[in-house]
Amino acid sequence: MDVGIIGGTGPLGRGLAVRLAAAGHRVLLGSRDAERAEGICAELRQSAGGALAAGSLRGVANADAALPDMVVLATPWEGALDTVAELAGALQGSTVVSVGNALVRHGREAHAVVPPRGSVAAMVQAALPGSRVVAAGQHLPARSLADLSRPFEADVLVCADDADARQDVCDLLCTVDGLRPVAAGSLAQAAAIEAFTAVLVTVNMGHRAHSTLHLAGMTLPVHGDGRPSGAAAGGGSGPAGGTGAPAGGGRRP
Numbered sequence: 001m002d003v004g005i006i007g008g009t010g011p012l013g014r015g016l017a018v019r020l021a022a023a024g025h026r027v028l029l030g031s032r033d034a035e036r037a038e039g040i041c042a043e044l045r046q047s048a049g050g051a052l053a054a055g056s057l058r059g060v061a062n063a064d065a066a067l068p069d070m071v072v073l074a075t076p077w078e079g080a081l082d083t084v085a086e087l088a089g090a091l092q093g094s095t096v097v098s099v100g101n102a103l104v105r106h107g108r109e110a111h112a113v114v115p116p117r118g119s120v121a122a123m124v125q126a127a128l129p130g131s132r133v134v135a136a137g138q139h140l141p142a143r144s145l146a147d148l149s150r151p152f153e154a155d156v157l158v159c160a161d162d163a164d165a166r167q168d169v170c171d172l173l174c175t176v177d178g179l180r181p182v183a184a185g186s187l188a189q190a191a192a193i194e195a196f197t198a199v200l201v202t203v204n205m206g207h208r209a210h211s212t213l214h215l216a217g218m219t220l221p222v223h224g225d226g227r228p229s230g231a232a233a234g235g236g237s238g239p240a241g242g243t244g245a246p247a248g249g250g251r252r253p
């Protein structure tokens with residue numbers, strides 16, 4: 001699948017880019033400066049040491065990263081609205097994955113702040129009425145994600161008002177070794193999901209750790225077993241919501 005990453009030059013964008021490229025996707029890593037993006041891709045290819053297929057990772061301008069049907073918005077949340085306003089035409093009809101957290105640093109803690117409409121994802125959805133915004137990936141530790149030499153496991157909460165888009169993102173995440181997407185309802189859940197990141201960041205700073213989320217006690221359907229992976233936690237308008245099937249989807253390697 002082609003995946004664009006707007007603001008892909010930061011730690012989170014780089015981490016997602018290498019994991020998705022290693023999983024066989026074609027990633028367009030975007031920047032406000034295409035040359036900077038290509039330079040960073042060259043570094044990532046080199047540190048991946050042959051794990052990435054030729055052509056799987058390209059540095060481009062954000063306008064080009066906005067062209068695929070699946071686009072990750074990985075700018076800081078403060079820059080998200082201006083960024084998507086410029087790219088709204090290209091993003092029309094696309095699935096836009098919002099990874100943003102609205103956080104401020106207070107000494108050794110991160111605190112959540114409430115963005116307009118309660119979450120970064122809801123703010124982006126309001127700015128992009130013609131796109132299907134999905135919130136996912138807020139709890140991923142970028143540094144661990146970017147290091148392909150180490151095994152990495154994380155549950156990824158995925159919420160959206162459009163159940164098909166939510167499922168598409170779960171299906172994409174399922175292709176990345178170690179990631180287990182968990183469908184978490186409608187976009188209203190993004191407020192709590194994003195705010196919880198402040199707790200996780202504070203724990204990680206206090207314990208010098210790179211911990212992430214792992215939900216205990218859930219046996220999820222294995223991706224590809226014929227059941228609707230990742231789409232059963234309700235919310236949204238698509239046919240998969242509220243089917244009564246087990247929540248979430250994905251695999252654990």
Ligand SMILES: NC(=O)c1ccc[n+]([C@@H]2O[C@H](COP(=O)([O-])OP(=O)(O)OC[C@H]3O[C@@H](n4cnc5c(N)ncnc54)[C@H](OP(=O)(O)O)[C@@H]3O)[C@@H](O)[C@H]2O)c1
Nearest residue numbers: 007009010011012031032074075076077079100101138142
């Ligand atoms: N870092 C993490 O561990 C982590 C984990 C989960 C989620 N997140 C979320 O993921 C997003 C990216 O995190 P990050 O740490 O990678 O961010 P970052 O390094 O601060 O920013 C990512 C990229 O966005 C571009 N950018 C910076 N300011 C911008 C602005 N005002 N308008 C448009 N583009 C701008 C820059 O790229 P160019 O200069 O090349 O355009 C920058 O390299 C954030 O929303 C964050 O909350 C981060």
